[in-house]
Amino acid sequence: MLNVTELIKTxxxxxxxxxxxxxxDDISFEVESGQLFTLLGPSxxxxxxxxxxxxxxxxxxxxxxxxxxxxxFSSGDRVKVPANQRRLGMVFQSYAIWPHMNVxxxxxxxxxxxxxxxxxxxxxxxxxxxxxxxxxxxxDLATRQATDLSGGQQQRLALARALVLEPPLLLLDEPLSxxxxxxxxxxxxxxxxxxxxLGITAVYVTHDQVEALAxxxxxxxxxxxxxxxxxxxxxxxxxxxxxxVAGFIGKTNFIGGTVERKEPDGVYTVSTAxxxxxxxxxxxxxxxxxxxxxxxxxxxxxxxxxxxxxxPNSWTGMVETRAFLGESVDxxxxxxxxxxxxxCPARVSIxxxxxxVLTFPPEQCLLIPTDD
Amino acid sequence: xxxxxxxxxxxxxxxxxxxxxxLLTPEALIIGVAVAIVCYLALVPLLYLLWGxxxxxxxxxxxxxxxxxxxxxxxxxxxxxxNSAIFALGSTVLSVVVGTALAYLTVRTDVPFKRLxxxxxxxxxxxxxxxxxxxxxxxxxxxxxxxxxxVEPILGPGFFNIFSMGGMIVVDGLHxxxxxxxxMYAAFKSMDPALEESALMSGARLPTVLRRITLxxxxxxxxxxxxxxxxxxxxxxxxxxLLGIPAGxxxxxxxxxxxxxxxxxxYGQAGAYSLTLLAITTAGVFFQARLxxxxxxxxxxxxxxxxxxxxxxxxxxxxxxxxxCFYFFVAVIMPIGVLLYTSTQPFYTVPSxxxxxxxxxxxxxxxVDHPQAVRAGRNSLILGIGSATAVMFGMAIxxxxxxxTRLPGRWLLDNLAFLPLVVPGLVMGVALLxxxxxxxxxxxxxxxxxxxxxxxxxxxxxxxxxxxxxxxIAGDLEESAQVSGASWWQQFRRVTLPLLMPGLxxxxxxxxxxxxxxxxxxxxxxxxxxEVLSVVIWEQWENGQTTELAALGMIMIVLLVVLVTxxxxxxxxxxxxx
Numbered sequence: 001m002l003n004v005t006e007l008i009k010t011x012x013x014x015x016x017x018x019x020x021x022x023x024x025d026d027i028s029f030e031v032e033s034g035q036l037f038t039l040l041g042p043s044x045x046x047x048x049x050x051x052x053x054x055x056x057x058x059x060x061x062x063x064x065x066x067x068x069x070x071x072x073f074s075s076g077d078r079v080k081v082p083a084n085q086r087r088l089g090m091v092f093q094s095y096a097i098w099p100h101m102n103v104x105x106x107x108x109x110x111x112x113x114x115x116x117x118x119x120x121x122x123x124x125x126x127x128x129x130x131x132x133x134x135x136x137x138x139x140d141l142a143t144r145q146a147t148d149l150s151g152g153q154q155q156r157l158a159l160a161r162a163l164v165l166e167p168p169l170l171l172l173d174e175p176l177s178x179x180x181x182x183x184x185x186x187x188x189x190x191x192x193x194x195x196x197x198l199g200i201t202a203v204y205v206t207h208d209q210v211e212a213l214a215x216x217x218x219x220x221x222x223x224x225x226x227x228x229x230x231x232x233x234x235x236x237x238x239x240x241x242x243x244x245v246a247g248f249i250g251k252t253n254f255i256g257g258t259v260e261r262k263e264p265d266g267v268y269t270v271s272t273a274x275x276x277x278x279x280x281x282x283x284x285x286x287x288x289x290x291x292x293x294x295x296x297x298x299x300x301x302x303x304x305x306x307x308x309x310x311x312p313n314s315w316t317g318m319v320e321t322r323a324f325l326g327e328s329v330d331x332x333x334x335x336x337x338x339x340x341x342x343x344c345p346a347r348v349s350i351x352x353x354x355x356x357v358l359t360f361p362p363e364q365c366l367l368i369p370t371d372d
Numbered sequence: 373x374x375x376x377x378x379x380x381x382x383x384x385x386x387x388x389x390x391x392x393x394x395l396l397t398p399e400a401l402i403i404g405v406a407v408a409i410v411c412y413l414a415l416v417p418l419l420y421l422l423w424g425x426x427x428x429x430x431x432x433x434x435x436x437x438x439x440x441x442x443x444x445x446x447x448x449x450x451x452x453x454x455n456s457a458i459f460a461l462g463s464t465v466l467s468v469v470v471g472t473a474l475a476y477l478t479v480r481t482d483v484p485f486k487r488l489x490x491x492x493x494x495x496x497x498x499x500x501x502x503x504x505x506x507x508x509x510x511x512x513x514x515x516x517x518x519x520x521x522x523v524e525p526i527l528g529p530g531f532f533n534i535f536s537m538g539g540m541i542v543v544d545g546l547h548x549x550x551x552x553x554x555x556m557y558a559a560f561k562s563m564d565p566a567l568e569e570s571a572l573m574s575g576a577r578l579p580t581v582l583r584r585i586t587l588x589x590x591x592x593x594x595x596x597x598x599x600x601x602x603x604x605x606x607x608x609x610x611x612x613x614l615l616g617i618p619a620g621x622x623x624x625x626x627x628x629x630x631x632x633x634x635x636x637x638x639y640g641q642a643g644a645y646s647l648t649l650l651a652i653t654t655a656g657v658f659f660q661a662r663l664x665x666x667x668x669x670x671x672x673x674x675x676x677x678x679x680x681x682x683x684x685x686x687x688x689x690x691x692x693x694x695x696x697c698f699y700f701f702v703a704v705i706m707p708i709g710v711l712l713y714t715s716t717q718p719f720y721t722v723p724s725x726x727x728x729x730x731x732x733x734x735x736x737x738x739x740v741d742h743p744q745a746v747r748a749g750r751n752s753l754i755l756g757i758g759s760a761t762a763v764m765f766g767m768a769i770x771x772x773x774x775x776x777t778r779l780p781g782r783w784l785l786d787n788l789a790f791l792p793l794v795v796p797g798l799v800m801g802v803a804l805l806x807x808x809x810x811x812x813x814x815x816x817x818x819x820x821x822x823x824x825x826x827x828x829x830x831x832x833x834x835x836x837x838x839x840x841x842x843x844x845i846a847g848d849l850e851e852s853a854q855v856s857g858a859s860w861w862q863q864f865r866r867v868t869l870p871l872l873m874p875g876l877x878x879x880x881x882x883x884x885x886x887x888x889x890x891x892x893x894x895x896x897x898x899x900x901x902x903e904v905l906s907v908v909i910w911e912q913w914e915n916g917q918t919t920e921l922a923a924l925g926m927i928m929i930v931l932l933v934v935l936v937t938x939x940x941x942x943x944x945x946x947x948x949x950x
Contacts, residue, residue, distance in 0.1 A: 055851075096848040109866070
């Protein structure tokens with residue numbers, strides 16, 4: 001559906017025209033039809049620039065962008081379709097609702113400015129606008145001035161405007177980031193439902209990992225202009241390919257060490273400052289490699305030392321502080337050298353100063369080679 | 373290494389091709405035409421002025437015109453510079469003090485009748501400079517002035533003499549005050565009131581707050597106002613011509629006028645004076661730019677909208693009110709009143725019971741039946757509305773290029789559009805004479821040459837209004853139109869222009885006012901049959917038709933009020949509703 005190949009986009013840096021900042025540094029990805037594909041990363045990672053290149057609002061330095069069989073940009077073939085001829089839908093972070101038009105005219109605009117040969121008749125425009133407004137449940141507000149809408153309604157209006165051309169591809173630039181927490185959660189499901197029901201292919205840009213995990217078919221995690229990992233949400237969360245991905249998606253503990261040996265069943269033994277740890281790894285690592293083991297707070301077992309049976313792959317430590325979070329309780333447990341965060345169900349709450357035993361299921365401890 | 377170099381070369385080649393293909397779009401055509409017009413308007417007159425002043429008959433470089441212009445005698449350089457400096461300084465001090473005080477009172481204090489004060493501060497803007505000056509001659513001339521008539525029994529004849537440096541300063545300062553008011557109004561409006569309130573909470577009294585907090589914070593705005601007012605005073609024409617020449621007080625502008633209205637006409641000398649004046653105003657604007665750059669170091673004044681809380685004036689409330697009323701009386705009621713009175717008299721005399729019972733509308737009848745006056749009224753209307761519309765539309769495009777695109781050289785365009793700001797009206801007139809007396813474009817002797825003069829002179833104001841609004845429009849409003857499939861023109865017409873409209877209308881109204889008032893360029897460029905209202909008033913003054921002139925002046929003021937009201941109404945209709 002959408003094919004992006006070897007995309008590069010540089011900007012002149014603030015220090016002068018000669019210095020160049022690589023905002024998008026040679027990235028390639030593919031989005032399948034009907035899927036919601038998310039570009040996830042911290043601010044400044046190049047995700048929005050990538051999206052704007054696809055939209056045609058930025059001109060890449062090089063690379064190829066193709067939607068279905070149509071080449072939108074190709075530096076090699078010197079193809080550059082201007083943004084207004086790409087016929088894609090886009091929802092902006094600020095919604096970019098035109099304040100001088102009412103709801104109906106905002107949505108009708110893309111149809112009204114279509115080239116004369118393709119422009120629908122007035123009657124059809126009205127019909128199509130009404131149809132798409134009812135899809136986003138704004139049909140009773142059509143004559144309302146756009147600036148009189150609430151945040152959530154503006155968001156749906158922006159979506160209706162992007163959908164009215166029935167674009168092959170919908171681009172969403174942090175569409176939920178301007179909403180308050182409760183509305184954001186509501187709209188998340190709403191957006192996902194619409195996308196699935198209408199069978200829309202969408203590229204979604206966000207810095208919110210929860211949003212990305214909840215909505216996407218596939219996620220590309222970006223950092224410093226490069227894609228770090230592409231995969232299904234589960235895969236990204238459970239099997240992060242790099243230290244950056246592990247740290248960015250959800251909370252995690254990093255334990256540094258060296259590979260001691262690999263058992264025939266695929267379990268690695270790693271020696272760390274706090275003792276030996278049994279782990280798994282995605283890649284094949286020879287003995288002696290410097291690694292970090294990543295383990296999520298909710299995957300570490302926590303018991304009072306006096307209640308604990310001696311289990312394999314467990315360490316003892318001392319609770320430093322705890323924090324009640326409603327559905328769970330976070331404990332900071334200090335070992336000899338490091339401090340680990342452990343998340344327990346709300347019924348488990350161990351006071352500071354208590355000696356505890358931490359258990360690490362080897363299949364949840366993932367080894368990541370350190371680059372540095 | 374070689375590989376990257378090859379890739380770079382390829383990229384450069386692609387960029388080149390893409391740019392060439394882009395040049396053939398309608399977007400590029402519109403932009404190109406707009407840029408060409410700005411360059412033409414801003415640069416050609418100045419180049420011709422330089423050429424005409426420095427290049428002699430034979431084609432060689434010459435300073436003869438400067439030597440003639442500054443020959444020792446009545447008009448030597450020292451006298452001109454000193455007179456111009458005193459006049460500009462005095463007028464600036466008066467207008468900035470009055471304008472700042474009015475702005476502070478209306479924006480930041482609980483002075484009563486705020487709306488009235490605001491209106492009173494702006495009304496003088498509508499009175500053309502020539503009418504304002506003539507009204508003051510009626511009020512304070514030693515022979516016929518009403519003031520002198522009133523104080524004569526006590527102080528003797530001719531106590532007030534408007535034909536003096538002091539008189540020139542008062543009249544010009546009062547007339548310029550509304551502009552200073554507008555500039556300072558914006559500066560006070562954008563200041564966070566919490567800054568003053570926290571000083572009050574620290575225990576400071578109102579005068580201390582004013583001196584230690586308020587004035588330092590608006591200092592960048594104040595400097596800008598001072599320099600703009602000084603440049604305005606240097607290029608003022610009506611006051612030095614009508615009040616200064618009879619008194620023998622010469623400044624640059626009145627000298628330019630003299631050498632051009634005498635015989636033989638000394639274009640070269642006019643060029644020499646013009647270039648000197650231009651050098652002074654340019655230096656002033658550069659100086660201001662440097663000051664305001666330094667001013668940025670403490671930008672606690674943000675563009676955010678505040679709901680300013682009024683500072684209680686306490687026991688100063690009523691004295692302040694009295695001062696405002698006095699200003700209103702002196703700057704608005706008296707000049708307009710004396711014009712109205714004069715327009716009803718068969719010949720001008722000091723008002724008395726006798727003259728007040730002899731009122732007549734004959735002067736208005738004369739004006740309405742007078743073909744020249746009617747034609748001039750039509751010309752002023754056409755030129756005012758035409759140049760305001762053309763300037764605002766053109767500057768909407770230019771400001772879009774400057775603010776939105778990454779076109780190389782757009783900063784140059786920005787500066788070119790501002791360049792005419794330093795060119796005094798009379799100098800612009802001289803420069804355009806140089807161009808169109810020599811260039812084979814047959815527009816001398818038509819309205820077109822006035823149109824070009826107004827277009828050039830008011831381009832900077834249009835640019836300021838348009839670019840200020842352009843900065844306030846978020847870029848993604850336009851990008852979403854592009855993504856929706858709109859072409860550049862569709863996007864500009866249906867999204868950018870409507871959003872700009874409030875700013876464009878404000879600029880339009882301002883330009884209509886100033887171009888209908890315009891005298892200093894028109895007086896050099898008009899030709900019989902192509903007069904504008906201000907020129908007709910000037911001629912009637914020279915002919916001694918004072919009462920007819922007053923009637924025409926009243927009609928002109930009413931016309932301007934109607935234009936402004938209609939413009940504001942229309943603007944409110946097309947603007948964004950919030």
